[in-house]
Amino acid sequence: MRLLNLIKIAFKAIVLNKMRTLLTMLGIIIGVASVIAMLAIGEGSKESIRTTISAMGSNMITIRPGADDRGPARGSGGDVQTLTLKNYEVLKEQAALLSYITPVVNGGGQIINGSNNWPSTIYGVNPDYLNIKVVDLQSGSMFTNAEVKSASKVAVIGQTVVDNVFPDGQEPVGQMIRFNNIPFKVIGVLEEKGENTFGQDQDDVVIAPYTTVQKRILAIDYLNQIMASAVSEDDAPDAVTEVTQILRTQHKLMDNEDDDFSVRSMEELISTFSSTSEMLTILLVAVASISLLIGGIGIMNIMYVSVKERTKEIGLRMAVGGKGSDILMQFLIEAILISITGGLLGVILGLGSTVFIEKFLHWPTSVALYSIVISFAVCAITGIFFGWYPARKAAALDPITALRYE
Amino acid sequence: MSKEIIKIEDLKREFTMGNETVHALKGISFTIKEGEFVTIMGSSGSGKSTLLNILGCLDRPTSGTYEIDGLKLKDLDKNALATIRNEKIGFIFQSYNLLARTSALENVELPLLYNSKVSTEERRARAIKALEKVGLGDRMQHTPSQLSGGQQQRVAIARSLVNNPVMILADEATGNLDTRTSYEIMSLFQELNQQGITITFVTHEPDIASFSNRTIVLKDGSIIKDNLNHKIQSAATELASLPTEDN
Incomplete structure (x- = not known):
């Protein structure tokens, strides 16, 4: 009953000072809204990175020769010639957690078509390569296992290569090109993938049977790497272990010897990128929290002035x-009403601006429930705390002094 | 023998200012009985404000006893004093002290908001009755800025009546009003007093004192005069004898 009366009194005071109340709330509203929107942007970019990476083949596993080069300097992995076709064959046969596997040999060179030439990588x-990289052909076809076996001089090229060596809009499929003076017949064009998250042009490639590249271009018998894909993204870590075991046996390594190859899954990459965007989110939230704090100080300011201004009334x-x-x-109660109303309006504004950002700026966003809960709680707590101090000051006033206050 | 509303014995109030002690009240004793209309007079610095604060339970004496309506105040804490102010005393101030931008009715309701024993309906009914008593039954929704000084003071009087106090305490209640309006207000006070309400009125205007039935004069913290007034003037008659304003 008594509390109800007090709520009525406080409510009346707020209504009597609409403008002042609104301006006070503005700080809280903007604070809460920015926390929600910033977190939504942060979460959204994290999710978008994850999607990008899984489009690149999130269950992809790369096996490179040489020891894990993440430790102290141990020489470049490419210099070591520990991966062989034999390794590939054994893995293909024994690794149960791999769905696709391909040997990879690569080298740079000049592509020539008539008077046009372009530096690229072969x-x-x-044929498993397409499945591992999750890429399709836009025209033509992929070479077959038979063509691999016979080391045929056929190639599938990326869009960037097409643009540079077939500038007149010629249909590339069926044409002959030369890579380091070795003639190849173009049998397909890769679907355009654009730049990947790391800024690499994924369309600037020539793909040919590994046998052909090994014998005709590089004249090597080892492999630069082996690429595979795990049965599923969840199986990727187990697949890494499995591959490691098989290769250690193959390379006849003792228990106390280090691996002379390295196996990596995209999982690590995802976590690296997630943590980067996590940092970004924390930064954004820090900035937003400051505005929330300032909103709280705004409440204190107004409550403080309000107490001073109403000293006589308090008396x-x-x-x-x-x-x-x-x-x-x-x-x-006045402070609580202001901060809670402000908080609610802030949540609404935050959600609204998130929708706006998504719709009109086309930024990926994702509203997390916890961001609403946290920002609302913080706003309520700051509002109440900063309202409490001036309120206590008002309560401690001496009625005589308060009555005589001018 | 009517009931004693206020009983003061050897009341002293001292203020310490630095090393000096100011004796604002130097041992005052008096009793106010139910139905009395007492004016307390004195020049500034005589201690009348200090006395008023103590009578109004806003301040506590340094020594001596103070009883209001049979309650000894000596050992009561701040909250208990607030309750006494709420239930036993009606305050009227020189500057009305109404809440701005708040209707007369809501202003009158204010003391009852702090009394949890009074329901919303009863609060409203009592406020309406109090406003009718002071002749503002048709001005209940007006805010202070829409009322004249005299009307504002009437609202304040209604506010002091709404909690059915044992005593009304008025502090220079006519100090801000012109002669005509202050006579109107005094005539209202006399009317209320005739209905049996005890009134203590602090003033420094002798003509106001002539409307009361007893005058206590303070000087330098002591009572120098405590007279019963045998020829009480009627404020209503005085009002009628004032030259009519040409409006």
Whole structure:
């Protein structure tokens, strides 16, 4: 009953000072809204990175020769020639957690078509490559296992290569090109993939049977790497272990010897990128929290002024029987009402601006429930805390002094 | 023998200012009985404000006893004093002290908001009755800025009546009003007093004192005069004898 009266009194004071209340709330509203929107942007970019990476083949596993080069300097992995076709064959046969596997040999060179030429990289692989990289052909066809076996001089090229060596809009499929003076017949064009997350042009490639590249271009018998894909993304870590075991046996390594190859899955990459965007999110939230804090200080400011301005009124309320605790409660309720209303409006504005960002700026966003809960809680707590101090000051006023205050 | 509303014995109030002690009240004793209309007079610095604060339970004496309506105030804490102010005393101030931008009715309701024993309906009904008593039954929704000084003071009087106090305490209640309006207000006070309400009125205007039935004069913290007034003037008659304003 008594509390209800106090809520009525506080509510009346708020309504009587609409403009002031609104301006006070503005700080809280903007604070809460920015926390929600910033977190939504942060979460959204994290999710978008994950999607990009899985489009690149999130269950992809790369096996490179040489020891894990993440430790102290141990020489470049490419210099070591520990991966062989034999390794590939054994893995293909024994690794149960791999669905696709291809040897990879690669080298740079000049592509020539008539008077046009273009520097690019040739990748010698088997037909599994397309499945591992999750890429399709836009025209023509992929070479077959038979063509791999016979080391046929056929190639599938990326769009960037097409643009540079077939500038007149000629149909490339069926044409002959030369790579380091070795003639290849173009049998297919890769679907355009654009730049990947790391800024690499994924369309600037020539793909040919690994046998052809090994024998005709590089004249090597080892492999630069082996690419495979795990049965599923979840199986990727187990597949890494499995591959490691098989290769250690193959390479006849003792227990105390380090691996002379390295196996990596995209999982690590994902976590690296997630943590980067996590940092970004934390930064954004820090900035937003400051505005929330400033909103809280705004409440304190207004409550403080309001107490000063209404000193005489407080004196009167005390004279007609208001206790110190009543005055404290009145001002506290005022602060609570302002911060809660402001918080709610902030949530609405935050969600609204998130939708706006998504729709009109086309930024990926994702509203996390926790961001709403946290920002609302923080706003309520700062509002109440910053309202409490001036309210306590009001409650401690001496009624005589308050009444005589001008 | 009517009931004693206020009983003061050897009341002293001292203020310490730095090393000096100011004796604002130097041992005052008096009793106010139910139905009395007492004016307390004195020049500034006489201690009348200090006395008023103590009578109004806004301040506590340094020594001496103070009883209001049979309650000893000596050992009561701040909250208990607030309750006494709420239930036993009606305050009227020189500057009305109404809440701005708040209707007369809501202003009058204010003391009852701090009394949890009074329901919303009863609060409203009592406020309406109090406003009718002071002749503002048709001005209940007006805010202070829409009322004249005299009307504002009437609202304040209604506010002091709404909690059915044992005593009304008025502090220079006519100090901001012109002669005509202050006579109107005094005539209202006399009317209320005739209905049995005890009134203590602090003033420094002798003509106001002539409307009361007893005058206590303070000087330098002591009572120098405590007279019963045998020829009480009627404020209503005085009002009628004032030259009519040409409006």
